[in-house]
Amino acid sequence: MSIESRKFRDDINGLRAWAVIAVIFYHFGVYGFAGGFVGVDIFFAISGFLMTGIVVEGLERSKTSPFSVIEFYMARARRILPALIVLCAVLLALGWKALPPLDYKMLGTHSVAGVSFLSNMQFWREAGYFDTQSHEKWLLHTWSLAVEWQFYIILPLVLVAVWKWRPNRQAITLVMLTGLMVSLASSIVVTQTAPSAAFYLLPTRAWEMLAGGLVYLLANRLVITASTRTAFEIVGFALIIGSIVGFDSSSSWPGWRALVPVIGTSLILLAARSNSIWTGPTAIQWLGTRSYSLYLWHWPIVVALTYLDQQNNPTYILTGLVLTLVLGNISYHLVETPARRYLTNMSMRKNAAVLLSCAIAVTVAGLGVRLNQGVNGRLPAEVEAISLESKNKNPRRDECLLMTGVVSPSCTFGGSELQAIVLGDSHANAVVSAVVSAAPSSNSAIMEWTYSGCPTIQGVHHPVQRQCGEFVEWAIQKLKTIPSNIPVVIVNRYAQYAIGANENIGEDNIPQVYFSKPYQTSEPDFIDEYSRNLKDTACEIAKNHTVYLVRPIPEMGVDVPTRAARAALAGTQKPIYVSLADYNHRQAFIWKAQDAARDQCGVKILNPLPYLCSDGRCVGTKDNQPLYRDDDHLSESGNKVLVPMFSEIFGNKDITAPVAITNASLTH
Template sequence: MRSAGSFRHDINGLRAWAVVAVVLYHFGISGFSGGFVGVDVFFVISGYLMTGIILGAIAAPSGFSFWNFYLARARRILPALLVLCAVLLALGWFFLLPSDYQRLGKHVWGSVLFTSNRMFMKEAGYFDVASHDKWLLHTWSLSVEWQFYLLFPLVLVAAWRWLGGRRWMLLLLGALALASLAYCVALAARNPSQAFYFFPTRAWELLAGGIVFLIQARWQPGALRAIWIERAGMALIIGSLLLITPDMAWPGLLSLIPVSGAALVLLARRDDAWLTANGAAQWLGTRSYSIYLWHWPVVVSLAYLELAGQPQAIAVGLLVTLILGHLSYHWVEQPSGRRLGMLRPVTATAVVVVAMMTVMGPAKVVRKADFEHRLPEAVQRVDEERDNRNPRLDECDAKTECQYGGPNTRAIVLGDSHAQATVNAIVASLSSADDGVLFIGTSGCPIIFGAQLDTPKQDICQKILGRIRERQASLLPGTPVIVINRASYYLFGGLRGEADETPNKPKLYFTEPADKPSEALLAQYRQHYVATACELAANHPLYLVRPTPEMGVRVPEAMGRAMLLKRERKLSVSREAYRQRNAFVSQVQDAAHQQCGAHVLDPAPYLCDDQQCAASRHGRPMYYDDDHLSEFGNRLLVPMFQPIFVEQVLGQIRTGSPHKHEQSAL
């Protein structure tokens, strides 16, 4: 059996398959829907190699040195990573919007400290569109590996000493791997994003490589059997990257397929297998780490330049990835590894720490500083609109009931985040500073009695709807109720290309969850919506607001990036597309008007012209993201709401004084 340090063409070729799978998947090449399994293959390889290195050092006369082990890993991983981070910080100075640049600084910090997996776990799911403009998203896997490097030597050294060498090592790693896999399956069922990024749910894949190494120490297949084992392994890997899709539960039991495939290829130990030993695979394998590092920023660059999906741009991106990977391998990986290897451990450690601080220091500054004069003032103003939203949004979303404006409640606003994005326009419609409105609701919760949500908001939404229904008859009777929802979204999902949304996938149901808006679901929606409106209208003047036009892209970011790239970008949605998107909801609202006397308020005349619903006015974004009006944009609706209160004043002259709301939290 060869030493752990001897070159293995099968491992190098397996690296090539892993990196090609990941790269082709991220570039959106058709047919590689499961290319993300390449990371799972990398994990198995890493676990295999680390087990050999650690056990080999433990058994050697000089013994295992934690310092030398961690320094060797740092020499291998950090130089190319630090160069990548430095390049991104430098380019970001010229081409990234302020909030994007600050986020890059945060991600550089987490990537260099190998905590980025936990950072991204808190931000968005790996497969969510919102994650695809994060320049260092791919470093999550490096963080998982580094966390494995920190803990695994401790486990093996302790087991060697306490269990008497390798005797019980295989049983120990098997038990740990099974525990990690069980935790992975359980966590993926309730929180797939956390399971994807979390080290304890990924540890079993690395441990699988260690198990293969220990098995090989006791048994190796004959030449003919090795051929079939290797072929079976490659079939599992190729089948995974061709047939698995992001829509499937991942990670989980399906992860066993590529992990088992990688394990079988390693177990076969065939250095002359055509699929892994050919020249192309060897060239790619030796450069796999640098190719992996550089490919994702190239992918994000295409999206940033709005070239993603264009065949010629993708071809250029792939070529650039190979060139950058090759240059990084020859100019960074190889020379840094050699030179650091020639230094004494203390000196090499000092150099590594200084290099880390050289990158982390500026990243820390970028993360906190605004750099007000870094970009043109017009770009700064556009980007600032991202934060021009309801200042009490987070507070009132959590409380689910808030009084806006003065204590005299002139209206009750029921709704979701679109209501919260509009509520201050209603306050601005009032004539006195003592007047206010009561908001009840939370984001992602439509005001339809009997609706169930196929989202994490189900429980809180049911509580809100139940209490509204219970209280509405006695809650300030006669006070106008204004209902504002992103109504079409709950039936027809998000717009195509919208971050983290599946078009035509309903968010609500009444009997059982639906994959598409069937005729039965639409009929139930109509019935429950009209019934809800009639129930509310029995005790209050009821106003139903038609949906706000949705842009499908985050407006301030898209406008700011276009300005940075010297492009003309006028964002809008056609009036006809807006009409088609909301035709069914408009019909239902009209039915509520006919049956219950509900008033329908249409924002389109205030936000659109005859042809287009624009995303900006006078060069200023009207939205703080892709579908929520900013505090600037919602003020355009003040004339729409003012007549409500003119009529209310006339009614109060006849019947009495306005209500003063006594706060009672839902």
């Protein structure tokens, strides 16, 4: 029996239908499917069951017909690659006329990651699955294919090695059970400490596939009555439905919670009930046979609704669901089935040549798009100009914005007479040129001390930027060597470190830093400690210098140039803004801490809101041009609206003896 000719089980096919329905309805935002993402966990368990069966049966026949790992890989490639390659090619072709450079560059990157089955690692490095930005990535859903493929690569190698050691199912069962326990324990721990890694990476997902594999190994050893099979199926579907209804995007995942749908799937696989009312109906079987193509095509349609800002429009959602069925069916009939039939009848060498050639073609196209920065010149000049505002950042950002280490490069801008020092994180780096523009003369100089992801607060501990606290201490000590008539302008994205980034769903109230001890949530004690240390740090610096604390820059929560370019391409000009009420709600404790510093030690406050906000809104664009280069950093053109605000520094400053910048004054 070949790898492709194993007995068809309509219960597994029906279970696939349940999984794909759950995922599709979840992504389209259908009410009642808040936990529909568990469909992927169902797919994982099914894959483990089927792949373990293929490998173990092949090993057991190896005396008469040697098991070929390469043939196993080629069978998986014939199943997965053709439809995936077509999807990537179609999206790249459509994107040529429909996507601004930044979006197109991202699609090129993700196409390469998709066909090379590395997309789970790519998306892990970018953002969490439940983040708002993820809904703008056309190939996000390929992460699960990457996890499965990586499992497919490792599984036969491990099982062949075990078979050589002990050629029996007991040894394989022991090894797979050990792997499951290690992977599950890792998943539970890592879900709490590094949730994005736990979600995307194989080591914390392998247990779900191993669970399915163990079901296969145990199924033939168990004698299960008809009534028990029925009970298993009912309980299994109860667990799956309970997961779909009971979990949502706020649930830590996978971790222990993923046990619920995986156990449910395992029970249904053990039940093995054909022609069941749960899995047997014609419509369910139809969906099951097309589940892979439906999965592939539904997500780009969801992203398209996001691009059109119609993700909550019932008419568009219904249209998207119908289109998913149509495209999934077309893909099944015109790509999946003929490709599998055609490739199966070819030699393995020709199989590899055809699939590899097609994959390389998509890879080359994707790399070309990426290396050419999304290929400028495809779209109207206005659209591309808006999109390219994302690159309009401090030209010396890489040189001056510290990413690691303790000592700042002490970059200076302008002339030779030091007028002010700008201290802070990447938000400070984003407005340095506005401070330079506000300086009183062409010979004025502004010095920059900035550290990415590091709030200017003494005693801070940052799990990622581990030298952040040392940098802050260095800056405070270094300022003591700078003449006292040089003011210090402090700019930080304070709220992010205390309560999480506003653009990432699920990160609210999760501190990114700590002081006396780590906190799991931004509880009142932590906020009090954070605010007190913010105030005390400003007052410590104010002992020797005039300090200007800049109120937090409004965060848009969306990538402004990207959104504005899409709107311009579609011929719409929908405003991009955050309401003043939302800004005040997020930043209230920061304002309170800054006010406390003003009242206690006389620091001065600079407020950007009069320049960025009006009529109850803080806007991301002005005259249809982006003020931001992303979701929270002002661009080099956008920061110029704050020049009048920064002019207050020099209007209030009594410069009796200009400080000339010399090598000695920059000695670290």
